[in-house]
Amino acid sequence: MDESRFRKQALNDAAQAIRDTIVGRLHDDGLNHHDVKFRVKSAASAAEKMSRRCDNGELKYPGGLERLDDLIGVRVILYVESDIDAVAIALTSQFTCHDDEDKTAIMRKNGGIGYAGRHLTLEVPADNPPTNCRDYAGYRFEVQIRTVLQHAWAEFEHDIRFKGSSGDNAEISRAFTMASTLIELADQQFVNIADTLKRLQSEGAIDPVPETQTLDAGSLQGVLNRAFPQYRSSKENQYDWMVHVLAANGIDTVSAAEDWFRSIDERKVAKLMAYRFNPGQVRIADDLLLQSFGESYVDATKSVGSDRNRESKLLSRLRRLRDEWDDQQDG
Template sequence: MSKYEAWVDEILPRHARLKDTIISIIENLLKTNEIEYLTVSGRSKTKESVLEKIERKSYKDPAKQLTDLSGIRIVAYFESDINKISDLINSAFNVDLANSLNQDEKLSVDQIGYRSVHFVCDIGQARACLPEFANLSNLKFEIQVRTVLQHAWAELAHDSNYKFTGKLPPEIERKLFLYAGMLEIADKGFSEISSEIDAYIEKVHADTTQGNLDYDLDSITLPQFIENWFKTNELELEPVVHKADIKELISEINSVGIKKASELNRIIPQNYAQVCKDRKYLSNIWGHTRDWLIIHDWQLLLANNNINWVLVGDEIIDSFFDKNEYEAIKKAIGYEDEDDEYDWENDG
């Protein structure tokens, strides 16, 4: 029986609680700072693995020497996010710089291999004073930050089902390094593209707020234009719960001859914002844009598209047509929830 067994039995439940606590803190930090990520996961070592490591490493003071009883892994999408996440970790926890490292820095210029950033931390004095963190102070934990592609390579290289480790024949080893290099190039490439898209979004936002609408509509510029239009007109825009591809919506816009934000802006009825306020109408980017297209030229919209959506009872387009034309639109496009049909007799 190991002389450290009682200590391990006492410390592991605390580390299990620590792991869950750190995961929750990190997830909240990432969401608050609007940093997208794939996963935040964690693990605590088993009693057997702890005792084995103490014996194998001949530790004399495992309470200080073991820093990986709790481990957290953050998988980000892009390399450009790694620095942002690293800054959050440095500000949120007490980082042991002597034991933290960047695996990239261990690779020489002619090496390709396992890459990620590792931090050894504790919760810090500020949190240690709070009752909810009782018994968690001075417990070390590791945080590993890597991109999706770095994670894929690490999983392949360390999974026993794949014979990617050890000494391989030169021709196979060369192929392995070539493909690993391709992953690294792709990782940097995706990060560069992500940064270019961010810069594009900032430029479009600046142009839109300054009234410069002479830009093409795409999946980035259309939401920017619409969000700014609703903010300017002091209207609420219904959020879209799940991100979706708006290529179909852009195709519908283009089908009626509208390519630029300035052209879309011109077809919005001058009283559209006021009608929305009067009718307490709430919709999302799809609903409002299709309202504008129908009001602009519903027959052209139908002629150039295979419409697979219908009008619903709380639409406001009835305010922009006489009764006969509105009935023709309902018949041509389709209509649901007849009970909510607008009261023509008491309009105005």
């Protein structure tokens, strides 16, 4: 295998490991998302970028490939714009952050219109790297965080402006501006819809399922919306995963779940964990169960799902819960 093909394979392997780590982190924090995609810059694209020069004629990237932070690119696509900040905090907590630019906020502050996005430049840390990324310490990558609507707009605009022949046409530019305004309004309505649905479920305005019904993903979401209305919704398959976790601990009906979560003070665990943002409902449920049942919970649920590192993660979180509790008692 020649050096260029070897380099490409190494980058692809690193990108896949980084993508899997990000998906795992979003799952651990109970953060809802549509998809996580990655790409590795082509040799032609990298060469073109390295050939760019500043106004004074000097190379913009004199260090060659090592100066390019976007050889690996990741896109995290979300449903609602209000989740973007939480995802950014989660990722900058796991990886070393070199740059965090909220281009959308800057654009709106300056009175602009259109999609710009939240862009992070991250690096796999040498100290305590994520388990899946141990072989890739020092690799840098760029992350773009978008909603599904922003993603559709950006992909279509890129296809027209960069691949089409009429990207600079005034009529087309005006149409893109109008579309971006509509997308911004639609994103806000998605947030309003999600908030309204959660409020109605927490108030019992939506007919509940019979309490004797066997717990499933839909009924569990209703239970957690009523128990923890202040926490953000998780991804649908995470509720299904939590159904299996609860069943492993003898909680398998709607009434049993309602009773258990109603009896627990989540503020205690939230204080002990010192969350940097409100996690998803599945994460707070996972931590509450862990704090209540301890090692028996680890043993009962370490093999639920496909996360091979779940046992070590649970034990680390359990130590944190107990250390924080001891510190507060001593104080």
